[in-house]
Amino acid sequence: MPKTIIVPDNFTYVPIFLTLSCQLRCSYCINFHGDDLLKGRRMTKDDWINGLNKLQIRPGLPITLQGGEPTIYKHFYDVVNGVDNRIEMELLTNLEIDVDKFCQNIAPGRIKRRQDDYPAIRVSYHHGQSNFKELMARVWELTKRGYSIAVWEVGHPGYIDDVHERQRQATSLGVDYRVKEFLGPWNGKNYGTLGYSDAVNSDKLRHCDCRTSELLIAPDGHIFRCHSDLYSGRLPIGHLLDEEPPKLGEWRYCDVYGKCNSCDIRVQTKPYKAVGHTSVQIKNISEPYADSRQIFNVVNTYGKK
């Protein structure tokens, strides 16, 4: 009998990266910044189903199927339907799907947050990649058929008027279309609210202790403490199929403060998360120990599996 993985009650997010591949090619996509991300092994459907069914997870905390684009994982529908119904599920997708096939394979109630009405299928519109009209037609069709769904577009300052015009058009079609905060540097200005200074895109590295409130599972089943570690394949804290469950939510030492991912460091604004929440907590931040001359070597070797 495999041991259960008890997800601590203070955890707020359980992203399941079924694959990091995608059929779109957004220029800003982190998944295409390094070959390593796409070469890694993907788990079989049985390993995903057996592994995810080991999760003991509080009501109200869903697992979030994402990627890459999760719907192109070969056994996407098998995994959705193979995971126990006691485990709530949500989906992040670009919705480049066949709507009829999706509806034939997934009942509206399967991908749903049971304790609130926050949309459980969260579609991303990608400027220059998604076909707006076709995407809105698919979203409207799923809305009509009773799925919990909405669209998000990043409010990029370079084309924010276009974003608002798309939102206006979508709303007039009956589609729930939301604008999310742009994070990062643009035209000499830093956008977004980050909980720790010099943690992202820094030219210096520092040591620190870090504790996460998320359980991130990579396509090969390895479990990571943060997005930066997952995308770098650095220091997995366990594997979904390990006999001994990983220790979750502990303080751990880190050598690459400065190369954190904004997903982990940003101050969250989602309505179901506490005001001011960041995915990780960080303490004991040292003085810089590596600058731009050494940073490349450290980041490319530290903790690689």
Ligand code: SF4
């Ligand atoms: S849709 Fe998402 S995963 Fe796909 S290329 Fe664009 S940003 Fe990357």
Ligand code: SF4
């Ligand atoms: S300090 Fe940054 S890179 Fe290190 S574990 Fe925490 S979030 Fe990840």
